[in-house]
Amino acid sequence: KWNEIPLAPPDKILGISEAFQKDTNSKKINLGVGAYRDNSGKPIVFPSVKKAETVLLEKETDKEYTGIIGSKKYQDSVRNFIFNNSGKDASGAQLIKEGRIVTAQTISGTGSLRVIADFLKRFNSAQNIIVPKPTWANHVAVFTDAGLSADFYAYYDKENNDLDFANLKKSISDAADESVILLHACCHNPTGMDLTPEQWEEVLAIIEQKKLFPLVDMAYQGFASGSPYKDIGLIRRLNELVQEGKIPTYALCQSFAKNMGLYGERTGSISIIAESGSQAKAIESQLKKLIRPMYSNPPIHGSRIVETIFSDENLLSEWLADLDSVVGRLNVVRDKLYQKLDKTNYNWDHLLKQRGMFIYTGLSAEQVIELREKYSVYATEDGRFSISGVNEHNVDYLADAINQVIKK
Numbered sequence: 001k002w003n004e005i006p007l008a009p010p011d012k013i014l015g016i017s018e019a020f021q022k023d024t025n026s027k028k029i030n031l032g033v034g035a036y037r038d039n040s041g042k043p044i045v046f047p048s049v050k051k052a053e054t055v056l057l058e059k060e061t062d063k064e065y066t067g068i069i070g071s072k073k074y075q076d077s078v079r080n081f082i083f084n085n086s087g088k089d090a091s092g093a094q095l096i097k098e099g100r101i102v103t104a105q106t107i108s109g110t111g112s113l114r115v116i117a118d119f120l121k122r123f124n125s126a127q128n129i130i131v132p133k134p135t136w137a138n139h140v141a142v143f144t145d146a147g148l149s150a151d152f153y154a155y156y157d158k159e160n161n162d163l164d165f166a167n168l169k170k171s172i173s174d175a176a177d178e179s180v181i182l183l184h185a186c187c188h189n190p191t192g193m194d195l196t197p198e199q200w201e202e203v204l205a206i207i208e209q210k211k212l213f214p215l216v217d218m219a220y221q222g223f224a225s226g227s228p229y230k231d232i233g234l235i236r237r238l239n240e241l242v243q244e245g246k247i248p249t250y251a252l253c254q255s256f257a258k259n260m261g262l263y264g265e266r267t268g269s270i271s272i273i274a275e276s277g278s279q280a281k282a283i284e285s286q287l288k289k290l291i292r293p294m295y296s297n298p299p300i301h302g303s304r305i306v307e308t309i310f311s312d313e314n315l316l317s318e319w320l321a322d323l324d325s326v327v328g329r330l331n332v333v334r335d336k337l338y339q340k341l342d343k344t345n346y347n348w349d350h351l352l353k354q355r356g357m358f359i360y361t362g363l364s365a366e367q368v369i370e371l372r373e374k375y376s377v378y379a380t381e382d383g384r385f386s387i388s389g390v391n392e393h394n395v396d397y398l399a400d401a402i403n404q405v406i407k408k
């Protein structure tokens with residue numbers, strides 16, 4: 001039997017990094033991985049995170065297990081941060097008061113998605129999920145490995161490098177009633193193209209009418225506007241619709257990987273909005289029952305960093321400033337690249353509409369391969385470029401390479 005185990009294909013994104021490592025061209029650029037790099041191409045630790053770690057180093061007195069769904073402090077501060085904006089979001093505050101939001105620490109965003117997928121498999125009547133086409137490369141595998149069936153709804157028009165809103169609405173309308181629908185809260189991965197508030201209203205009306213279950217994935221909170229409090233328009237609207245009784249329940253998968261730079265600390269959360277406080281208690285108990293045999297409980301270092309930052313006003317402001325400067329740099333290189341790209345035969349305007357860590361160039365697989373082979377510019381073959389790999393020192397080289405490749 002073991003002789004028959006077939007070789008699995010390597011992970012596409014991680015495979016690119018491996019090839020990049022081997023390349024000896026000093027001008028090589030890695031645009032594959034969605035992790036932040038500073039202007040000299042190096043990874044960073046947010047200064048506010050370092051400070052929180054200094055506090056922990058002095059004050060931490062144990063390395064005991066946390067709860068199955070994390071500490072109460074983590075749950076409360078994350079819930080308050082996302083749904084209450086420290087008292088400024090009326091609908092979210094009311095839902096918290098009614099005890100209707102269950103928040104659990106999870107193993108970052110991926111763990112959060114997997115936990116909700118297993119939960120839906122167990123308790124949701126619909127066993128299918130629809131996800132945007134395209135979506136983050138791991139989404140479908142997470143849901144289907146948990147036993148849900150996954151299908152796509154239209155999202156992006158590759159011909160015109162724009163949101164395909166008419167088909168998006170149509171394909172959501174055509175989905176089976178009560179299906180689970182995956183929504184990217186902001187900075188849609190891989191396209192960087194989000195819905196406007198007006199477009200969200202139209203989509204939410206279809207969701208309400210068809211009784212779809214919204215599952216929101218928020219991996220880039222803060223990367224659209226620079227402020228995490230501004231990037232939660234969809235969450236706010238959902239809270240209002242829940243309050244009005246138009247949408248009964250929804251779930252939010254969230255990650256601090258990008259917006260606190262806690263990638264490898266695996267720190268995130270799942271929040272489930274229940275119809276009542278008593279339903280929330282049952283959901284919470286079932287989350288514990290589900291997680292305990294899976295990994296027992298989540299890691300504590302990242303969650304203690306989050307707790308430390310959220311419980312100190314100065315650290316919180318410092319973190320908001322750190323995040324703003326990270327996003328600011330990405331926007332600067334996005335604009336610089338746009339300016340240097342040759343627009344005679346190629347319309348690059350979509351770059352200016354896209355937000356987040358990626359640009360979805362619209363380049364073909366052949367063009368991406370040519371960039372890799374001739375110019376040592378590494379990106380996934382769907383034409384998604386992580387602009388965190390771009391900086392003042394390589395933006396000219398990159399623009400020249402792209403201009404050469406599109407010339408033909």
Ligand code: PMP
Nearest residue numbers: 108109110136189217219255257
């Ligand atoms: N959702 C989306 C859309 C993502 O882009 C990512 C990370 N690339 C994740 C979820 C999960 O990230 P993590 O598990 O590192 O928090």
